[in-house]
Amino acid sequence: MKRIALLGMPNTGKSTLFNRMTGGAARVGNWPGITVELLSGKILLGSDMVEIIDLPGIYDMHGFSDDEQVVRHFLHDNVPDLALVILNATQIERQISLLLQLKQLDMNLVVLLNMADEAKRFGISIDSKKMSELLDMPIFLLSAKYGTGYPEALQAIGKALRYPTPSMAEQLRSQLEQDGHIESEMARVLKHTVQIPARLSDNLTEKLDRVMLHPWLGLPIFFAVMYLLFQGIFLFGQPLQTGVNDLFGWLRGAAVAPLLASLPAALQGLLLDGVYNGVATVAAFVPIIILFFLFMAMVEDSGYLSRAAFLMDALMARLGLDGRGFVMMLMGFGCNVPALMGTRVMRSRAMRLLTMLVIPFSLCSARLQVFVFITAALFSPKAAPVVLFSLYLFSFAAAILTALLFKGRFKNNEPFVLELPPYRFPTARQMALRGWLEVRHFLRRATKFIIAGVVLVWLLTHLPPSAAPASSDTLAGMIGSWLHPLFAPVGINEQLTIALIFGFVAKEIVIGALAVIYGLSGAALSGALGQQLDWVQAYSFMLFTLIYTPCLATVATLRSESKQLGFTALSIAWSLVLAWLVSFAFYQGARALGY
Amino acid sequence: MTLPDLHPGEIATIVAVHTEEPLHQRLLAMGFRSGKQIELIRKASFSGPLQVRIGTTDILLRRSEAAKIKVCKA
Ligand SMILES: Nc1nc2c(ncn2[C@@H]2O[C@H](COP(=O)(O)OP(=O)(O)OP(=O)(O)O)[C@@H](O)[C@H]2O)c(=O)[nH]1
Numbered sequence: 001m002k003r004i005a006l007l008g009m010p011n012t013g014k015s016t017l018f019n020r021m022t023g024g025a026a027r028v029g030n031w032p033g034i035t036v037e038l039l040s041g042k043i044l045l046g047s048d049m050v051e052i053i054d055l056p057g058i059y060d061m062h063g064f065s066d067d068e069q070v071v072r073h074f075l076h077d078n079v080p081d082l083a084l085v086i087l088n089a090t091q092i093e094r095q096i097s098l099l100l101q102l103k104q105l106d107m108n109l110v111v112l113l114n115m116a117d118e119a120k121r122f123g124i125s126i127d128s129k130k131m132s133e134l135l136d137m138p139i140f141l142l143s144a145k146y147g148t149g150y151p152e153a154l155q156a157i158g159k160a161l162r163y164p165t166p167s168m169a170e171q172l173r174s175q176l177e178q179d180g181h182i183e184s185e186m187a188r189v190l191k192h193t194v195q196i197p198a199r200l201s202d203n204l205t206e207k208l209d210r211v212m213l214h215p216w217l218g219l220p221i222f223f224a225v226m227y228l229l230f231q232g233i234f235l236f237g238q239p240l241q242t243g244v245n246d247l248f249g250w251l252r253g254a255a256v257a258p259l260l261a262s263l264p265a266a267l268q269g270l271l272l273d274g275v276y277n278g279v280a281t282v283a284a285f286v287p288i289i290i291l292f293f294l295f296m297a298m299v300e301d302s303g304y305l306s307r308a309a310f311l312m313d314a315l316m317a318r319l320g321l322d323g324r325g326f327v328m329m330l331m332g333f334g335c336n337v338p339a340l341m342g343t344r345v346m347r348s349r350a351m352r353l354l355t356m357l358v359i360p361f362s363l364c365s366a367r368l369q370v371f372v373f374i375t376a377a378l379f380s381p382k383a384a385p386v387v388l389f390s391l392y393l394f395s396f397a398a399a400i401l402t403a404l405l406f407k408g409r410f411k412n413n414e415p416f417v418l419e420l421p422p423y424r425f426p427t428a429r430q431m432a433l434r435g436w437l438e439v440r441h442f443l444r445r446a447t448k449f450i451i452a453g454v455v456l457v458w459l460l461t462h463l464p465p466s467a468a469p470a471s472s473d474t475l476a477g478m479i480g481s482w483l484h485p486l487f488a489p490v491g492i493n494e495q496l497t498i499a500l501i502f503g504f505v506a507k508e509i510v511i512g513a514l515a516v517i518y519g520l521s522g523a524a525l526s527g528a529l530g531q532q533l534d535w536v537q538a539y540s541f542m543l544f545t546l547i548y549t550p551c552l553a554t555v556a557t558l559r560s561e562s563k564q565l566g567f568t569a570l571s572i573a574w575s576l577v578l579a580w581l582v583s584f585a586f587y588q589g590a591r592a593l594g595y
Numbered sequence: 596m597t598l599p600d601l602h603p604g605e606i607a608t609i610v611a612v613h614t615e616e617p618l619h620q621r622l623l624a625m626g627f628r629s630g631k632q633i634e635l636i637r638k639a640s641f642s643g644p645l646q647v648r649i650g651t652t653d654i655l656l657r658r659s660e661a662a663k664i665k666v667c668k669a
Contacts (some may be wrong), residue, residue, distance in 0.1 A: 009624070059624035093650050094626035122651070183628065196651060215640045310655050314643030323644065323655070347617065415618045415660045419625065420646060420653035 001042075002050045002161050003078065007071070007102065008086035009095050010057030010345075011421055013114040015039075017086060017144040018054040019433065021154075026054050027338070027437070029300035030424050031327065037341065038074065046158045053080070056344075061101045066344040066352075075105075081165045082108045082157065089119040089126060089141060093190055100182045103135070110160050111139040112153055117146055118422070123197040131193040145427065205422040209307070218311045225304075227389055229295055233368075234385045237288035238376055244287060245522035248280035266465075270458055277521040278454025278512035282446060284522070285369040285508075289442050290435045292365050296334050297434035301426040305330060309418055319400060320407030322416040325355040329399055332362025333392075335441075336554045340561055348414035353562060357406055357571055358399040360550050360558070363392055365438075366507035370545055373511050377526035378538040387539070391546055398547050398578060445506060449552075453502050453509035457516045460498065469519065476517065490583035491537040491591075492544060500544065506551040536595050540587040547579035596668070598661035599645065601635040607666035609633055609649075614663045622664075626652050633666060 006014045010032030018026045022041030027034055039054040055074060056067040075083075085102055087095040092113060099111060113119075113126060119141075132139040138156045142149030212221060256276055260268050299305065308330060309323030316326050324345065332339035339359050346352040363371075371391055375384040426434075460476040467473035472481060472494070479501070480494025487497050499513040515521045518528050529538070549555060549572050559568045601607055609631050612622055626649040627633075636646040636653065644655045 059621055062620050091626075091650070091652050094624070094652060097624060124651070213637060213639075213646070215637075218640075306655070310639055310644055310646065313655070313657065314639055314641035317643075317657070322657075415614070415621075415657065416644060417618070417621060417625065417654065417656045417660060420655055422653075 002048060002081040003053065004050055004082045004084055004157070004161070005053045005055055005074070005080035006084050006086060007055055007098075008057060008114075009059055009088070009098055011419065012057065012086045012088040012095070013144045014057065014086050015054055016430075017084075017112070017114065018052060020144055020147065020150065022052055028426075028430060028434075029297075029305075030303040030421050031300060031305045032057060032345075032419050032421070034300075034342075038070065045154075045161065048161075050081075050161065058098070060098055061105075065347045070344075079107070079165060082110060082160050084157065085109055085111045086114050086144075087111065089113040089115050090122055090124055092119075092124075092126060092194055093186075093196065096186050096189060097182055099135075100185055103137070108160055108163055108165065109137050110153070110157055111135075111137060112144075113139065113141045114144050116141040116149055117143045125195045127193045131189060134189050134192060145430075208423055212304070212307050213310060218307075222308060222311055226392070229299075230389055230392060231385050233288065233292050233295060234372065234388055237291050238372055238384075240287040240291070241284050241372065242376075242523070245281065245284040248284060249522050252276060252280070266462075269462070270455070273519050274455055274458030274516055275451060277515045277519070278457070278509075279446070279451060281515040281521045281525070282369075282450050282508050282512045285372075285511075286439060286442065288369065288372060289365055289438055292368065293334060293438040294431055294435050297426055297431050300331070301424060301430065303421045303423045306418060306420050310420070313416060317416075319403035320354055320410060320412065321351065321358070321403055322414065324416070324418065325351070325358070328355055328359055329362050329396075332359045332364060334365055334438075336360055336362060336364050336550050337557045340554065340557045343561070346414060348412040350410040350412035351414045353567060354403060354406060354410035354412070356558060356562060356567075357410075357574075358402050360554055360571060360575060361395055361398040361402065361547060363395040363546055364507070364550060366551065367546060370503075370507055370510045371542055373526070374529065374538055374542055377529045378533065378535050391542060394543060394546060394582075398582070402574070402578070442508075445508060445553075449506040450508055450512055453505060454512045454516050457498065457502060457509075457513045461517055486580075489588070490544065490580060491540040491587040492583070493532070493537070496541050500541075500548070503545060504549055504552070506553070507545065510545065534595075536587060536590045539590075540583045543586055544579045544583045547582055548576050596666060598633070598635070598647065598664040598666055599638075599658045601666065601668075603635055603637050605668065606632055606634045607668045610665040610667050612664050614660065618660065625654055626650055627664065632669070 006018055008014050011030065015026035015028045015035050018024055019028065022043050024041040026039050035054055035056050041052050042049055043052060055071045058068045058071045061072065083102065085099055087099060102109060113128060119126065126141060128139045128141050138160060140149060140153040140156060142153050212218060257272060260271055305327045309327050312326040313323035316322050328339045328342050331342060336359055339362065340356055343352045343355045346355065371388055375387045379387050461474050462469050463475050471477055476498045477494065480497050483497050484494060495517045498517060499510045502513045503510040515525050518525055520528055555568060555572065558571055559565065562568060609627060609629050611629055612619060612627050614622065631649055634648045636648055638645050642658060644657050645661050647654050
């Protein structure tokens with residue numbers, strides 16, 4: 001099968017084009033370095049199947065960061081039949097350097113000048129025909145986001161694929177040693193083909209930045225925006241979640257229970273109180289997940305993350321991190337795993353490890369589910385969003401404390417240089433795609449962990465058969481009382497302890513586990529929790545849930561990204577210790593104050 | 596003079612870039628070439644990074660890195 005590789009600088013729209021070509025679901029974001037892994041898809045082009053590979057962005061072929069090496073090794077080991085070079089048309093005057101480097105490698109190239117819509121809006125005109133003649137390769141202007149120019153480009157791609165694949169020169173690097181003449185070549189091509197107005201007419205970005213990056217207002221605006229976002233998620237999401245929960249409850253009584261009525265009682269219990277209750281409780285969070293990621297997609301695609309890096313870099317520098325580390329923490333609010341992988345853009349290993357040590361404290365969407373449920377159960381509707389926001393503050397505080405404590409061990413002097421893209425707004429299609437991606441991710445995790453998890457919890461709380469369900473004579477009760485000395489000082493009871501143990505696998509299980517342990521779901525579970533716990537215990541439980549190891553997937557990613565077992569162990573051990581200490585300090589402190 | 600000496604809104608020409616090799620490569624790819632015009636857009640508070648503009652690209656960089664870039668005012 002023929003193979004096409006997408007090459008280009010970061011944030012030029014490679015993933016957007018990949019999605020358009022393959023109908024695939026690569027993650028798109030207005031941030032240089034969203035793609036750090038190879039992603040491939042197959043399409044029918046003409047009458048042949050071809051494989052398309054989305055590569056991480058590279059600034060030049062000499063690059064030293066991990067993601068740039070991924071690309072170099074890839075090109076070295078599997079010469080693509082065709083390389084699609086994607087350049088940002090609005091930045092053609094500098095991005096053409098990468099093209100000239102690639103040209104030296106004697107590959108089959110088709111060049112796509114992307115973001116034609118922005119170039120037009122900014123008043124930049126490019127004579128792609130002339131450029132094509134000067135450089136002797138096919139060059140097309142297009143917009144991957146809106147699709148203009150795409151059919152022509154696709155035709156040219158099909159044609160170029162018919163040429164024989166060149167054999168890649170042995171030594172990629174030595175080929176590239178002589179970059180000397182690139183500069184004069186750049187000037188020659190640009191002079192004849194590109195016209196850039198003296199002042200770019202991107203007034204919108206200028207105006208917005210004047211406010212968003214204001215020396216004194218910038219940071220307060222940032223926190224206000226965050227606060228409003230989380231408020232919004234809670235205000236819209238919580239009623240939706242309750243609604244879906246009620247729906248599942250109704251369905252149980254109306255259809256599922258009668259359907260299973262003929263089964264033996266124990267099996268009925270397992271299926272209804274175990275699987276159905278557990279899974280329904282977790283599934284009720286789907287609307288919140290969608291809502292949350294629609295917000296995330298908007299923020300990521302807007303280009304505001306780079307602005308956040310600008311605002312926070314001064315603080316992050318004092319923590320031994322940089323503005324990008326802060327953005328990774330924000331991305332971690334969605335899911336810690338891609339955020340950890342995103343650290344590949346960092347070149348200094350020490351800084352990368354330090355960033356990976358703090359990311360797991362980011363309050364991810366799975367933990368958000370736990371907190372939405374518990375705050376709604378234990379706090380008044382007025383107080384709940386504030387409580388939720390306080391947990392985000394604790395999330396930052398844990399990260400800051402960790403960085404301060406460990407920055408000596410991970411000393412680095414990584415330079416901080418980052419592009420600031422213009423503001424962009426996602427299309428409805430992009431948002432829908434992102435929402436769907438996240439739901440799929442959630443459902444995959446659900447089928448993998450959550451069902452197995454809730455079945456296991458049900459067994460633990462119902463075995464041995466002689467014991468009364470969920471009593472202290474069951475396996476769960478025994479484990480709980482065995483761990484009691486450890487968790488009593490932080491105010492976490494035996495039922496919650498069991499939920500925490502399963503939360504190690506994935507936080508989505510926590511609420512499902514509680515549903516099974518209490519044999520209740522939805523509003524009934526909230527009621528039971530509200531009766532059994534006071535707010536101090538509940539908050540202590542949430543702090544522990546926030547800080548200790550996020551999930552197995554995160555642990556696995558820490559291991560594979562750091563390639564160090566010791567580091568992974570340090571991360572797990574430290575988060576457990578910190579979780580216990582923080583919960584202890586909070587619980588005992590609050591009790592001492594008389595709450 | 597070096598890049599951090601500029602005030603917001605001032606335009607200068609890059610004279611030389613004195614950084615170690617890996618960063619030099621990255622800066623070249625971002626458009627930092629001697630002879631190019633560079634505009635300082637703004638400086639972050641608390642001695643945070645600078646925002647500069649070269650041609651059509653906006654770039655953030657720390658003052659420590661910016662201090663390695665020699666410029667002369669137009
Ligand atoms: N206006 C406009 N924006 C586009 C176009 N193509 C992509 N974008 C936007 O550019 C940003 C970057 O797109 P991606 O597809 O994530 O870029 P990438 O090259 O894969 O980026 P990395 O993963 O960082 O290498 C996103 O905000 C896209 O929505 C286009 O043709 N026009």
